[in-house]
Amino acid sequence: MPTGTILVADDDAAIRTVLNQALSRAGYTVRLTSNANTLWRWVSSGDGDLVITDVVMPDENIFDILPRIKKLRPELPVLVMSAQNTFMTAIKASEKGAYEYLPKPFDLKELTSIVSRALEEPKVKKPVDIDDIGEGMPLVGRSPAMQEIYRVLARLMQTDLTVMINGESGTGKELVARALHDYGKRRNGPFVAINMAAIPRDLIEAELFGHEKGAFTGAQVRSSGRFEQADGGTLFLDEIGDMPMEAQTRLLRVLQQGEYTTVGGRTPIKTDVRIIAATNKDLRQLINQGLFREDLYFRLNVVPIRLPPLRERVEDIPDLVRHFFQLAEKEGLPPKQVDQAALNLLRRYRWPGNVRELENLVRRLAALYPQDVIGEALLEHELSQPTVSALEEEESENINLGASVERYLGNYFEQYGESLPPPGLYHRILREVEYPLISAALAATRGNQIKAAELLGVNRNTLRKKIRDLDIQVMRAFR
Template sequence: MPTGTILVADDDAAIRTVLNQALSRAGYTVRLTSNASTLWRWVSSGDGDLVITDVVMPDENIFDVLPRMKKMRPDLPVLVMSAQNTFMTAIKASEKGAYEYLPKPFDLKELTSIVQRALEEPKRRPAVELDDAGEGMPLVGRSPAMQEIYRVLARLMQTDLTVMINGESGTGKELVARALHDYGKRRNGPFVAINMAAIPRDLIEAELFGHEKGAFTGAQNRSSGRFEQADGGTLFLDEIGDMPMEAQTRLLRVLQQGEYTTVGGRTPIKTDVRIVAATNKDLRHLINQGLFREDLYFRLNVVPIRLPPLRERVEDIPDLVRHFFAIVEKEGLPAKQVDQSALNLLRRYRWPGNVRELENLVRRLAALYPQDVISENLLEHELSQPSVSSMEEETAETVNLGGSVERYLAGYFDTFGDALPPPGLYHRILREVEYPLISAALAATRGNQIKAAELLGVNRNTLRKKIRDLDIQVMRSTR
């Protein structure tokens, strides 16, 4: 039977009652208060084995009291609850020394489980104090899915554990990686990012590890790689699923032994970096195809984090819209807001481009429309326009073109009456299909031929030959 005294501090009488009933049934002795001063008196007198407290109290913010509690009684577990369910609340709770952070409303079963674990497990190390350098919000959202991510990130801040972030394009994988760096113990070191899909495959090793003078044609001087640039900080490996096998082997050696050699070099170089990787692909599927090393996967996937697509957290859309409008207003664009009917429409939309698509929409609304309040009718017009994100989705999915192709061919043959078309029909039709298909893929990827080839499922060299043969004009990528 569990034993121990739990000190509960919350100015909401209903929450005090619920916690008292649940914890008493579980076998604990419970003491209740509605203010921080009484809680501090109990703690300073040595009372209680665990504290459960709200953040905003009538007389004092608990984040101002918590450091004093931890200094006086470093082994006392403190569970912090808050209705201010933001990323910064979770981070502050962790950095001020809280054992755990729980967003309101909370699950009673989960809370009692955390209480039991906190009282049974060995006492934790004291937290490292984080400088409170403003209230900037790197991550936005109060949905249950985002709350869980905040809690995971808060636990990881003072570690060097390797993290694998998985999520669709546009969900904010680099924002999560930056948050891990900016609020972690390596925040005073560099944050270096490299996108594997944006670099020619034969140059990735040189980009990662650097190269010596004369290592290959065009290497006229020694060049540092991203590992050297990120020393003492964080290296973010975006689109890790696009890393070629040769580079995977070298990366595995770095993770296993903590050292690497430059391309063309012989002397091992020690490295001190935290690795955060990200992908929008199923790495397990790539492993089965022989395109990704399983041992590297296990080295990278120490702590997996899945970022939900926006369609799975539509309750965050109002906060995100306000956040993006605030950003564009600071950039000099006029202040705007969205009425309730327009917000309802945004919640119903599927968001194939995720948060990035929403941000682009907000910027477009702020820049192009004079209205101070965005209506549903205006949004319907904007969302009906084809976007890069919707083109990506339509091209990537299997589209049933059978009916339209049959109608096209029937009309084509009808133009010749009883006669047959001239020879070479296969290649003429193929050209007429290939040109718009490849053009659409290049438009969807903003001219990125590597991504376009992946989207189409063809070899990159094959795509380049098709572009040349069909005389397709390629738009320069602005990403």
């Protein structure tokens, strides 16, 4: 039978009653208060084996006294509850020394399970003041799915565990990686990101590990790699599923031994980085296809985090819309909002591009339309424009590329029969392929050349030259 005294502090009488009934039935002695001063008096007198408290109290915020509680009684587990279900609430609870954070409304079975675990294995956490980090909101959303992510992130902040983030394109994988870094123990070190899909496969090893002078053609000087640049901080390996097998082998060796050699080098270099990987692909399927090493997967998938697509958390859309309008306003654009009918339309939309698509839409609304309040009719027009998901873009590119090459070769051999076509076939086919591919990328990004370059995995200056050489018309508003 469970034993122990639980101190409950909440200014909501209904919540105190519910907790008193549930914990008493579970066999605990419960003491109830509606203010922080009484709670502090009990704790300072040595009463209680565990604390359950709300954040915002009539007389004091619990985050103001939590460091004092942990300093006086570091062994006392404190469960923090809050209706302010934001990322920063979860982080502050963890950083200030709380044993666990529970968003309201909470599940009573889950709460009693946490209480039981906390009393059996009390944990002592060293509180860390995060006031110097700032009050910025790196993640937005109060849905149950996001609340679970906040709680996981809060537990990971003071660890160096390797994390694997899985989610569709546009769900915010790099944002989560940056949050883990910016609010974690390595926040004073560098955050270095590398996108495997945006780098030529034969250059990935040099990008990751650096290279010596003369290691390959064009290596005129020694160059540091991302591991060296991220030393003491965090290395974010985005789209890890696109990493070639040779580089996977070298990465596995680094994770196993904690050291690497540059391309063309012989001297092992010790590395001190936290690895966060991300993918929008099913790595298990890639393993079955022989395209991804299973042993590397287990090394990277220490703590998996799944980011839900926006269609699974439509209740977060109003908060996200307000957040993106506020960002646009800070950038000098006029303040705007959407009416209720427009919000309902946004909730019904499928969002193939997820949060990134919503952000682009909101910024476009802020920049291009004079209305202070955006209505349903305008949104219907915007959402009726062609949009494709990242996966559909990739598949359509592959289909169009193959069709263009087959069509071009077919025409040539039909024209010339068994004789060789005239010289220059490579460049003519390349032009045939590049024009529709670049045009499609510009259309998908609504003429934004920076995003189109990222989508294609090419340098922005290279894209500009291609646009000029191929005489591609770009939307005037985004030049």
